[in-house]
Amino acid sequence: MRKNPERRASLLDAAIEVLAREGMRGLTFRAVDTEAGVPGGTASNYFANRDALLTQIGHRFYERLEPNAALIAQAQEGPRDRAKVVALMHELVERVSSFRSGYLALIELRLEATRRPELRRLLTERIRADVDANIDFHLASGLPGDRTTVVQLVLSLNWLILERLTLPDVFPEEQVHDLVTDLVERALP
Missing domain, CATH: 1.10.10.60 (Homeodomain-like)
Known part of the structure; x- marks a missing residue:
């Protein structure tokens, strides 16, 4: 090779x-x-x-979606409050959504993983590692919320991104910002 x-x-x-x-x-x-x-x-x-x-x-x-060092540094500056989490989640939704083809390809891979055990193993490991890294970063940064908060945000924002990229009229673009903010505010009362 x-x-x-x-x-x-x-x-x-x-x-x-x-x-x-x-x-x-x-x-x-x-x-x-x-x-x-x-x-x-x-x-x-x-x-x-x-x-x-x-x-x-x-x-x-996942390589292409890794946040850059400037974003990591910015996330660790200033107060670690709900407003910071809201800003980070907006950035995440925009970063993932802007790589539309990548996200759609990942959905194709996930479907194929139901038929290919090796691909399922890889995606399970990679996505689990991504969730764990998000949890660890969140907790180490001193942001409000716990492991469950991060998991709730991962699950809800992933589905919002899926809707945004595949059926954008379900939640029109002008609603996306408010939906992200509301999801964080409900996860972090």
Whole structure:
């Protein structure tokens, strides 16, 4: 397998776009090569098989959504109160929603994980680690709320993001800001 990390990332980004646009059936090595604008056969040089590609797409999604150091620093500045949690949740919803193709690809991966035990294992581990990291960050930062608060926010905001990206007329865009604020205020009375 090839080792060029930039090319691998480019292929995975292309695979995310294909998966989001075409679904699982449209995700082929040829479609990834075409989307990435590389010669045919390139993707198959980087990924041993479809399972390897799917697994690495899952990793790449989370890699691209990692908050940057400036956001982490900003989260730890100033008062650690409900208003700070509201601001952080708004940032999270915007960051995830702005990577629409990534989130839609993750939904495709989650559905496929019901049929592929290895993918299910990977996604379970990765999503559990993400939830745990969010809980640990929240508690270590001294923000109000406990583990249950963070889990409630993760579950409710994930569904809000899903609605926003797939059926945006259910909760029109002008309501999203107020919904996020209300969810935090109800989780942190």
